[in-house]
Amino acid sequence: MSAPVGTKTDKEIGVAVLGLGNVGSEVVRIIDDSAADLCARVGAPLVVRGIGVRRIADDRGVPTELLTDNIEGLVSREDVDIVVEVMGPVEPARKAILSALEQGKSVVTANKALMAVAAGEIASAAESANVDLYFEAAVAGAIPVIRPLTQSLAGDSVLRVAGIVNGTTNYILSEMGSTGADYAGALADASALGYAEADPTADVEGYDAAAKAAILASIAFHTRVTADDVYREGMTKVSAADFASARALGCTIKLLAICERLTDKTGQQSVSARVYPALVPLDHPLASVNGAFNAVVVEAEAAGRLMFYGQGAGGSPTASAVLGDLVMAARNRVSGGRGPRDSNYAKLPIAPxxxxxxxxxxxxxxxxxxxxxxxxxxxxxxxxxxxxxxxxxxxxxxxxxxxxxxxxxxxxxxxxxxxxxxxxxxxxxxxxxxxxxxxxxxxxxx
Amino acid sequence: MSAPVGTKTDKEIGVAVLGLGNVGSEVVRIIDDSAADLCARVGAPLVVRGIGVRRIADDRGVPTELLTDNIEGLVSREDVDIVVEVMGPVEPARKAILSALEQGKSVVTANKALMAVAAGEIASAAESANVDLYFEAAVAGAIPVIRPLTQSLAGDSVLRVAGIVNGTTNYILSEMGSTGADYAGALADASALGYAEADPTADVEGYDAAAKAAILASIAFHTRVTADDVYREGMTKVSAADFASARALGCTIKLLAICERLTDKTGQQSVSARVYPALVPLDHPLASVNGAFNAVVVEAEAAGRLMFYGQGAGGSPTASAVLGDLVMAARNRVSGGRGPRDSNYAKLPIAPxxxxxxxxxxxxxxxxxxxxxxxxxxxxxxxxxxxxxxxxxxxxxxxxxxxxxxxxxxxxxxxxxxxxxxxxxxxxxxxxxxxxxxxxxxxxxx
Structure with a gap:
């Protein structure tokens, strides 16, 4: 670490990092390697006070004295201003984040599963404590999606969000489309290349995409949508024959997360969030998003159709999104301000x-x-x-x-x-x- | 207008709109049409206090009593909190914005020409007054580019930004590429369809793109780049024969704005900003951005390659970007905070x-x-x-x-x-x- 551990001046921003996997390691590395740049952007040095892990060992690539398995103790430290949660899954992350917020720490999280089930509870805690809660990394890795939706389009009316938000399934479907492979063969390739987990259920059955759809729908439509509200079909039954038929129809097949605002004949609005494999015309911008890449298309009343494209997963891209959130939260700490808060004023019902x-x-x-x-x-x-x-x-x-x-x-x-x-x-x-x-x-x- | 003119409670956010062209009209319309939504998102009603115009007439589609040709008087009004400048060109916009900032108003501007020549002066004035200065609409219309660069990538290191940021020239070049037309013919088509101005010089000679390149380079690299620093070549000499040759080489031709951070052998960094027509391989993401669409590709150390795509001009898309900035500035007024400030700490020299x-x-x-x-x-x-x-x-x-x-x-x-x-x-x-x-x-x- 570039700054001494445990010291605190009025000007330092103390950071607790929870989790030291691919993302956490990258976050800690960048805070160290880019210390001077980050200090210039924040207006104060960012100092890692400690790293919460399950297993303390001296082979983790960081100074051992930073490691602790006492998560609660770490987030409670007086010299911690911001807690970066990159450990997943829902628990113990939820407990640690709520504790951090209650103690007035700002929170940055990449935890999509958590934000998809407990965004309301967590946002309320941030609101009560009047601190920042950022989660750009929870959807589509490094691709800025949350911030454009909550800020850039804050004066517009979003009609629809459709995205390829899971790299594993997009890799598999891209393989099937380009090589004619069947699902089992393409999955085996993806596993061999490290694009699929040993148990790919969360990806191929659409649970991961559904969590992201819940988050996207919530922020796009200023309402509350949880993972359970998302209609979900996996892509394991898509066959090589389906790809051949799709091609004959001028289409390819993608696993899509779709969030839509619907208005019925009486003017009553509702929101639909759903995940399923679908045929997409080859001239649609999402059709050419291949391999492990992600893309999100947003259609808004005034802005028209926008697309955001990039790497949706991986340690470095996700760390980039986390660091962006961390710098913004730290700037607010320095200036005494606070970023945009949760606004779920619309309270739309879920369309079946x-x-x-x-x-x-x-x-x-x-x-x-x-x-x-x-x-x-x-x-x-x-x-x-x-x-x-x-x-x-x-x-x-x-x-x-x-x-x-x-x-x-x-x-x-x-x-x-x-x-x-x-x-x-x-x-x-x-x-x-x-x-x-x-x-x-x-x-x-x- | 949905809220009465001239009244003020502690909770209203007063807005002065300077300019009532395509963008200004849309901004005023959306503030009126979406009043309830905007109020929920801001936490207070947005109320248009007045609209600065050169010519007061009763055929402008807004209540005549809102119109004034006394710009200085309008921005000085005590009940104006935020000034939205969508009148261009550099003057009188510069004077009005500086006056607004000096009087403690936050400013939202879509004025790329101004921000490309006077960003330093304007940012300093915003800094002195401790108010917000937002200009998302100055680059690539509705496409969020400024905010992703200043916020989402705030913890990353941007290496390169390359974009198609001028819709007129992209329409002309797309036509030439798809129909085999020569420049004069494609320009005539663009004019007939309203995609090119009567005097297209600012577009076809690359001045518009150069202004945007200056803004992009400044924010991407935390330094100060003005329009004069940008190397610029227009696209009027690109011929049908060039397109034929490009095609044989597996390429198309696009007018690109490129901003790059360079590091020489001694480790000295510099920044290059340049605009010229260039051959682009057909499999590059920018090659398939056609017609009046814009796209910006950002390459960052951790995030990898990101692309942002959408409508780069037009009244509605530009108004969407302006409204997003306005809502953010208004939220900050309500919460007493302030958005991210200008950080040109890097002070990089311009590479010839x-x-x-x-x-x-x-x-x-x-x-x-x-x-x-x-x-x-x-x-x-x-x-x-x-x-x-x-x-x-x-x-x-x-x-x-x-x-x-x-x-x-x-x-x-x-x-x-x-x-x-x-x-x-x-x-x-x-x-x-x-x-x-x-x-x-x-x-x-x-």
């Missing part, structure tokens, strides 16, 4: 998935005989789901014999409820052998 | 264009005989400019007769000085009939 209108792609195997297409089309029509495009192709077995047909239907906008009923009715049709997949199509509104 | 290493594209007509390519290559080699790629093709006249050859050379990185000498020497060669164009290539570093 059933009422959400989107377009759908349905891929099914059918009997290869006259009248089948008509029967299939009739089911859509009976449920008032309008068809935009149909593709039918014969299938051949390994011996080269015709063995049925595949029908791909793309609908105009319909509600989820109408489509679910259509799909149920289709599977009861004698001529339909199997419904292979049902995916939504986003990025077009016809 | 001669020392800047980039890649070049040189297109020339030569005599069609043996040995010419060798003679041309020898000149590059003598000036220590290394060639990456050469293309030679025969030219035919209208009668179908060979009438010379065209050589296109793409170099590896070389300094501007070395290349200028090479080009001078080439034009002295007897076998070189004409140097058709010299353009830089950005987005690759080989």
């Amino acid at each position: 998935i059933g009422v959400i209108p989107t377009r759908y792609y349905v891929n099914m195997n059918v009997a290869d005989r006259p009248g089948v297409l008509a029967a299939v089309a009739a089911e859509f029509s009976q449920h008032e789901v309008s068809i935009a495009e149909v593709r039918q192709e014969g299938m051949v077995d390994e011996g080269g014999q015709r063995c049925g047909a595949r029908i791909v239907v793309v609908t105009h906008q319909a509600t989820d409820a109408a489509l679910s009923e259509t799909v149920a009715a289709l599977s009861d049709l004698e001529v339909v052998q199997s419904i292979n997949s049902v995916l939504r199509m986003e990025g077009t509104t016809e | 264009i001669g020392v800047i290493p980039t890649r070049y594209y040189v297109n020339m007509n030569v005599a069609d005989r043996p040995g010419v390519l060798a003679a041309v290559a020898a000149e590059f080699s003598q000036h220590e400019v290394s060639i990456a790629e050469v293309r030679q093709e025969g030219m035919v006249d209208e009668g179908g007769q060979r009438c010379g050859a065209r050589i296109v050379v793409v170099t590896h990185q070389a300094t501007d000085a070395a290349l200028s000498e090479t080009v001078a020497a080439l034009s002295d060669l007897e076998v070189v009939q004409s140097i058709n164009s010299v353009l830089r290539m950005e987005g690759t570093t080989e």
Whole structure:
């Protein structure tokens, strides 16, 4: 550390770092390496008072005397002004953050899981203590999203936020799209390259993206949305055949987090937050976001469509976002001010998935005989789901014999409820052998 | 207006709007239309106290009693807390803003020309008065760029900013690229569609982009760069032939604003800010930014490469940026705080264009005989400019007769000085009939 440990002048800003993983190590390294620059930007030196860890050892790459496993003791230190929480998961982070806030410390956190379940409780604690609470790193790593939404668009009206906010699944889907690999093969590649965890459930089942969707929806619409409010479908069932069909339709497939403000016929507003794999037209800006990159598209009334793109994960990018928050919180400590506070004044109800209108792609195997297409089309029509495009192709077995047909239907906008009923009715049709997949199509509104 | 004019309670935030053009009208409209939302976000109602205009008339779409041509009187009003300057150009805006700041008003401005020449003077005045000065709308319209650079990346180290920051020229170049039109034709189209002014000089000669480059370089590198420090070349000489050659090289052509921090062998840092048309590889994120859209790519040490994309001009998008700044300034008025201040502590010297290493594209007509390519290559080699790629093709006249050859050379990185000498020497060669164009290539570093 560049500044002596434990000393305090009136001008130093004392920092407690909770967690010393990829992100925490980078945060501590940058505070040390960029001490002079950070001091100039803050107006006072940033000094790490201690680092909270589960295991104290002398091989952690930082002075051992900074390490402590007494988190509560660390955040309570009088010479700590700001607590940086990069340890996850929800507990013990929640307890440590609430304790820090109650004791008047400002808090910077990268903990998306926590902010997605307990933002209300934590924001209230920050409000009561009149201190800063920043969490830019919780969504899309280094990509500034929270600050543009809360500040740059503070005078505008956000209509919709749609993003690729999980690098693991985007890597897998990009691989499937470019190589024709199936899900299992692309997941194995991602694991081998370190892009997927040993247990990829949180990523591939959309839990991580849903946490981020909850945070994005909350700040975009000035309301409170928690992870449980987010409709969620994973991407493990997306097949190589879906990618082939998508390509024929001029699309690719992405796992999207979508937050939308809806207004019904009576003028009543509600908010929808949802995560699912969806077909995206190739000319949509999100279609060309590949590999482990993230991007968030924001549509606002006056600003129009904005896109933010960059690295959504990794130690360095996430540390960059944490450091930005830390410098802002520290500046406020120096100037006696406080950053923008939580404003969830809108208190919008959550729209159930059933009422959400989107377009759908349905891929099914059918009997290869006259009248089948008509029967299939009739089911859509009976449920008032309008068809935009149909593709039918014969299938051949390994011996080269015709063995049925595949029908791909793309609908105009319909509600989820109408489509679910259509799909149920289709599977009861004698001529339909199997419904292979049902995916939504986003990025077009016809 | 939703709130009565001229009244003041302790809780109202009084706003003076200077200018009632496209942007000013939108700002006033949104303050009125979104009064309840803005009040919830600010914590107090925003009330327009008056609108400064050159011409008072009753056809301006706002209550006539709000209009005044006494700008000085308006900004001096005791019930004005924040002055929004959207009138341009440098004067009388400079005088009005300085007067407002001296009287303790916070200032929001969209005036890029002013901020590019007088940022130092204005920032000092804001500092002395301890009030907010925001100018997000001065660069890239609604796209949040200033705030991400000053806040989100406050703990990171920015290496480079490269952007398409002028919609008019990007529209013209996109047209040339997609239709094969020449400059004059594409400019005529842009004018007809309202994308180009009657006198397009500020756009096509790069003055507008240079002003934005000065602002971006200043905030990205915590130093002071003015419009005069920016090396500038316009895009009026880019030809349809250049686009054809660019395409053959896997590139397109964009007018770029580039800001870079350089470190020489002794460790001395300097800053380069420059605007010129350049070849950009088609797989670079800026290559697919077309039409009147803007985009800014930021490369930072920890964050990696980030891109911000959206509408860079127009009344509504610019008003969105102005309103975001206004809400932040108003929140600070309510809470008694103050936003991040100017920090130009780095005080870096400006690197002259001669020392800047980039890649070049040189297109020339030569005599069609043996040995010419060798003679041309020898000149590059003598000036220590290394060639990456050469293309030679025969030219035919209208009668179908060979009438010379065209050589296109793409170099590896070389300094501007070395290349200028090479080009001078080439034009002295007897076998070189004409140097058709010299353009830089950005987005690759080989």
